[in-house]
Amino acid sequence: MNEEGTWIEEIEITGNQLVDYVKDLIHEGNVRRVIIRTSDDKTLLEVPLTAGVAVGGVLTVFTPVFAALGALAALLVNVKLQVVRLDTEDRE
Secondary structure (H helix, E strand, O other): OOOOOEEEEEEEEEHHHHHHHHHHHHHHOOEEEEEEEOOOOOEEEEEEOOOOOOHHHHHHHOHHHHHHHHHHHHHOOEEEEEEEEEOOOOOO
């Protein structure tokens, strides 16, 4: 179930694309949460992201997350990435 004002996007990517893709999502700024699942829908990692975090501080704050993502990426061939985004436009 979505929180009001959010929508979920699901993407299937390869493990070696995971870290770079999540870094790009953080820089977009409208991402509320990232959920990483296996191809059979088991949740591996859920990362809440704070809207409005200064981009300069993001890399420092998320360094442990990037390390965990790198370890997961080394073990997995394909993952499902669920991206919970803030709704920036009216959807009706």
